[in-house]
Amino acid sequence: MTVFKGMLLHFWRYKIMVIIVTFLFFGIAVLFAQNQSGEAFETSSMDIKIVNEADSEIADGLIDHLSTNNDVDVVNDYDRDQVVEEIYLMEIDGAVVIDENIESKFVNGASAVELFTDPRGTGSIHLNNEVSKYFRFLDADYNYTGTVDTENTLSTLEHGITVNIADPENTAEASDFEGMKFYTNFAGYIIMLLLLMFIGNIMTEFNQPELRDRVRVSPLKTVSYTAQIISAQSIMGIFSVLILFFGGIFIRWDSLDGVPLDKIFVALLLISLFTLSLQFVISSLTTNKFLINGIANFISIGMAFLSGIFIPEEVLGETVQNIARFLPLYHFTQIYAEPGITWSDSFTHVTILLLFIIVMLIIGIIFENKRKSSFNL
Amino acid sequence: MILMKDVIKRYKEVIALDHFSFSAGENEIIGLLGPNGCGKTTAINCMLSILKFDKGEIEIFGEKVDPNNNDIKQRIGVVPQEIAIFNNLNVVENISFFCGLYVKDSKTRKKLVDEAIEFVGLEKYRKFSPRQLSGGMKRRLNIACGIAHKPDLLFLDEPTVAVDAQSRNFILEGVKKMKDNGTTVVYTTHYLEEAEDLCDRLVIMDNGRNIAQGTLNELQRSISTQESITVSFLDDEDLRKKLKSLPNVVNVEKSGEIYTIQFEKHQNNLPNLIKFIEENQLTYTQISSEKPSLSNIFLELTGKELRD
Numbered sequence: 263m264t265v266f267k268g269m270l271l272h273f274w275r276y277k278i279m280v281i282i283v284t285f286l287f288f289g290i291a292v293l294f295a296q297n298q299s300g301e302a303f304e305t306s307s308m309d310i311k312i313v314n315e316a317d318s319e320i321a322d323g324l325i326d327h328l329s330t331n332n333d334v335d336v337v338n339d340y341d342r343d344q345v346v347e348e349i350y351l352m353e354i355d356g357a358v359v360i361d362e363n364i365e366s367k368f369v370n371g372a373s374a375v376e377l378f379t380d381p382r383g384t385g386s387i388h389l390n391n392e393v394s395k396y397f398r399f400l401d402a403d404y405n406y407t408g409t410v411d412t413e414n415t416l417s418t419l420e421h422g423i424t425v426n427i428a429d430p431e432n433t434a435e436a437s438d439f440e441g442m443k444f445y446t447n448f449a450g451y452i453i454m455l456l457l458l459m460f461i462g463n464i465m466t467e468f469n470q471p472e473l474r475d476r477v478r479v480s481p482l483k484t485v486s487y488t489a490q491i492i493s494a495q496s497i498m499g500i501f502s503v504l505i506l507f508f509g510g511i512f513i514r515w516d517s518l519d520g521v522p523l524d525k526i527f528v529a530l531l532l533i534s535l536f537t538l539s540l541q542f543v544i545s546s547l548t549t550n551k552f553l554i555n556g557i558a559n560f561i562s563i564g565m566a567f568l569s570g571i572f573i574p575e576e577v578l579g580e581t582v583q584n585i586a587r588f589l590p591l592y593h594f595t596q597i598y599a600e601p602g603i604t605w606s607d608s609f610t611h612v613t614i615l616l617l618f619i620i621v622m623l624i625i626g627i628i629f630e631n632k633r634k635s636s637f638n639l
Numbered sequence: 640m641i642l643m644k645d646v647i648k649r650y651k652e653v654i655a656l657d658h659f660s661f662s663a664g665e666n667e668i669i670g671l672l673g674p675n676g677c678g679k680t681t682a683i684n685c686m687l688s689i690l691k692f693d694k695g696e697i698e699i700f701g702e703k704v705d706p707n708n709n710d711i712k713q714r715i716g717v718v719p720q721e722i723a724i725f726n727n728l729n730v731v732e733n734i735s736f737f738c739g740l741y742v743k744d745s746k747t748r749k750k751l752v753d754e755a756i757e758f759v760g761l762e763k764y765r766k767f768s769p770r771q772l773s774g775g776m777k778r779r780l781n782i783a784c785g786i787a788h789k790p791d792l793l794f795l796d797e798p799t800v801a802v803d804a805q806s807r808n809f810i811l812e813g814v815k816k817m818k819d820n821g822t823t824v825v826y827t828t829h830y831l832e833e834a835e836d837l838c839d840r841l842v843i844m845d846n847g848r849n850i851a852q853g854t855l856n857e858l859q860r861s862i863s864t865q866e867s868i869t870v871s872f873l874d875d876e877d878l879r880k881k882l883k884s885l886p887n888v889v890n891v892e893k894s895g896e897i898y899t900i901q902f903e904k905h906q907n908n909l910p911n912l913i914k915f916i917e918e919n920q921l922t923y924t925q926i927s928s929e930k931p932s933l934s935n936i937f938l939e940l941t942g943k944e945l946r947d
Contacts, residue, residue: 272728473725
């Protein structure tokens with residue numbers, strides 16, 4: 263187990279860097295988790311100043327209507343510039359000036375109130391809507407009965423309906439799933455990057471021709487050497503998967519309804535195995551650390567973008583989506599693509615990832631044998 | 640212990656070993672000498688089964704070498720020419736790693752690692768990373784990694800290249816100690832003074848061939864020059880023609896007022912020269928006689944300087 267322990271010892275040398283990268287990852291994951299809380303509707307009240315210059319039932323009705331959900335300050339006179347400044351400084355959301363001839367103006371269909379709002383803010387729309395709603399209902403009632411009845415209008419405006427969102431899935435579960443899906447996508451990318459970089463750097467040490475020769479002249483069998491290298495790499499891969507998988511569960515422990523954890527675990531395990539087999543190919547081609555770090559970044563970031571890890575694939579063009587289907591990271595994301603995904607739904611993607619791993623191992627073995635034969639020149 | 644017979648190794652059109660034969664007995668230090676590119680490392684790599692050879696036979700410990708013969712490998716130690724250590728592991732970890740390829744028992748290994756550290760004098764640097772060690776200390780660590788498992792046969796491939804004098808002496812003393820402990824050492828170098836000082840027997844290689852082998856005395860006897868006398872005259876006259884007429888003289892070289900006279904036989908050459916000086920009433924300031932050096936041997940055998 264000398265080689266196995268030696269590799270783990272090398273990995274241990276990178277502990278500080280691994281811890282920093284892991285903490286950065288979890289920090290980013292937590293930040294994203296907070297922003298991925300799903301769609302929510304909030305109610306908010308406006309601060310409205312009403313200048314009531316009229317002594318009228320219509321004016322009182324408007325004040326009552328606006329007071330229902332907002333903070334209303336009713337005054338009898340005003341300074342136009344001061345009101346504009348208050349709106350500009352966001353002290354109030356808007357002001358309504360009720361004309362002293364509101365009744366006659368309403369009956370004649372003329373504009374009965376003057377509104378002051380900041381058109382850049384949403385308060386402007388809300389205030390316009392509320393005032394317009396009041397007068398439309400009042401007008402409808404007046405046209406129908408021939409009298410002004412503000413109480414009837416206000417009572418009509420209080421009517422509401424219960425709306426149920428027609429979604430067959432439980433929305434909370436869907437929200438939990440989306441959050442964990444995003445986390446797993448990112449975790450897949452991080453696993454690729456970490457394993458390619460750290461194991462790549464460790465393997466450059468082990469693959470130095472002088473060191474390889476030293477191992478070759480020893481009584482350690484090649485099979486045993488290879489088995490120990492693969493075991494150590496697998497341990498590192500599994501370790502990364504466990505940290506990121508259980509880290510995800512820890513971060514989102516109260517938001518795991520509807521999340522297919524078993525599929526996510528298998529997907530992470532498969533992507534780490536694919537990365538190790540890819541690493542095998544790279545390390546059989548070069549022992550240059552700079553090149554390995556460059557390839558690690560290029561492959562992981564490139565695949566992540568094309569496979570919709572950072573950007574939803576729907577946003578990407580059709581050509582990019584077609585290319586993505588040939589990339590392992592795409593199939594990694596498809597293993598846990600839906601909240602209620604079954605094993606039979608994931609089967610195709612699991613199989614494709616396994617095929618990717620086998621193909622990479624075969625390519626790696628071919629390159630490795632070529633490299634060994636070049637030693638024997 | 641080692642028997643190499645008519646080994647041929649080609650790198651495409653280049654013949655690296657040309658019917659190379661060589662043998663080494665138990666408990667001796669045998670030096671493989673030759674200029675860079677003469678095939679020393681190739682010969683070692685063939686013995687170690689790192690390289691496949693095209694023709695010939697190699698036996699070590701009475702068995703044919705084979706990449707899968709782990710019994711032979713278990714008894715061999717190798718110190719490669721290039722420093723082959725892990726930069727991310729410290730001194731103890733490096734030695735323990737390479738010793739672990741031979742020795743499975745951890746307690747035994749720990750003891751062997753401690754002994755190897757003591758042997759190469761790196762006790763104070765046990766936890767040092769190779770990056771913190773000087774070139775000479777790295778060489779010592781490289782040696783410790785190759786000898787920790789106490790091999791019966793040790794290959795040392797130019798272990799003193801680019802090493803300071805202190806580390807060089809340490810390494811040479813260590814090699815002598817290993818021999819005293821019963822290890823056979825195959826030592827390649829192109830430092831002749833090292834080979835003269837260290838080796839029981841020498842094999843001189845050139846263009847992949849074994850051009851001469853034997854003890855230093857045997858090699859000295861095998862060449863035409865047997866004695867070299869250096870004399871410094873105060874006279875202005877060019878004495879080369881007169882000196883060449885002396886019995887047994889092979890060659891006379893003049894550098895300023897110093898003459899180097901080479902004799903083919905070691906027979907009363909110095910008395911004859913003194914008699915010649917007296918007869919010609921010449922004045923000299925110093926005179927010395929010496930046997931041919933390894934450098935002379937190499938020059939005569941190959942026609943070129945060893946450090947070419």
